[in-house]
Amino acid sequence: MVDSQPIVAVTAGEPAGIGPELCAHLALRDWGVHPVVLGDAGLIESRLGPLDRKLRVREWQPGSVGEAGTLDVLHLPLARACHPGRVDAANAAHVLAMLDRATDGCMSGEFAAMVTAPVHKAVINEAGIAFSGHTEYLAERTGTPRVVMMLVGGGLRVALVTTHLPLSAVPAAITPAVLEDTLRILHRDLRARFGLEEPRILVAGLNPHAGEGGHMGREEIDIIEPVLARLRAEGMQLHGPLPADTVFVPHTLERGDAVLAMYHDQGLPVLKYASFGGGVNITLGLPIVRTSVDHGTALDLAGTGRADPGSLFAAMQLAVDIVGRGHG
Ligand SMILES: NC(=O)C1=CN([C@@H]2O[C@H](COP(=O)(O)OP(=O)(O)OC[C@H]3O[C@@H](n4cnc5c(N)ncnc54)[C@H](O)[C@@H]3O)[C@@H](O)[C@H]2O)C=CC1
């Protein structure tokens, strides 16, 4: 029998975190796709909670067909036995092997999309591997020069110009070329992946009060406004630069379909306040579909069965919707 459903690869993430137990919950629903979890099959089986115990964990082989009540795991072995809540640099290569296998499978067409459970960025670095996040890692693995992180939840879409870098490095990273590429990717993917014909983008300033006319910083005048003017001339609907402290007030949000924040902690705290536990992180601009949870490894909850699968479910649903729309 041939697998007629698209396969969505789900990486289990940091083995000491909540990812492995959350992934198991996916097999309790019919998604209209075949979820295949990438991770250590024995570890995932050991983390099944009371609800999942009726599931059969099976090692997935390419070509095998999904079955109700079966959790298919593409087995990638741990380097060292893992205890919930205790990260171990010895397993960092195992975590990256999941990402590599999922990415390669998406690039080859074996998988229709990938959904990622959280990784622990610090422990990967402690293993001697420079790693700032899935976003940057997947860009490099797929040979994509520029990608955009966007989180979706609580009625908001928040994209970022810069992602995982020290705050002191942010101003220099916001160049006209980076901002223009980011806006083009965001505009294109809001159309292709979210079905918005004429997306309206609210662009935050970098400085307090969007620079207060140049008295509190000049990035708005020197960089942001000229880029917005150029792209508006092409027909893009861009508002800004808007003061970041008021871009999220309801009557401003009504004027846009997405907010573009200049840096991680300018945009994400608002999004997470509005939707933590149900939000989705999507990487725009990749040649593959990748969605992810809005939370981290929650080492404090690993192995307790108390972690909320809502964000992973939302990430899976968004991947399914995009695949269904045929605009991967
Ligand atoms: N997509 C990814 O791979 C992400 C990875 N991280 C990584 O996660 C690690 C820990 O980050 P933190 O800042 O501590 O954030 P965190 O999201 O892991 O934890 C923050 C708080 O939220 C709770 N929480 C998180 N997920 C939950 C869930 N599903 N259900 C119920 N409660 C939940 C935790 O128990 C904790 O109290 C870091 O190494 C960070 O780099 C963080 C965000 C995203």
Ligand SMILES: NCC(=O)COP(=O)(O)O
């Ligand atoms: N705050 C978002 C986050 O850290 C997730 O990043 P990534 O691993 O998806 O690049």
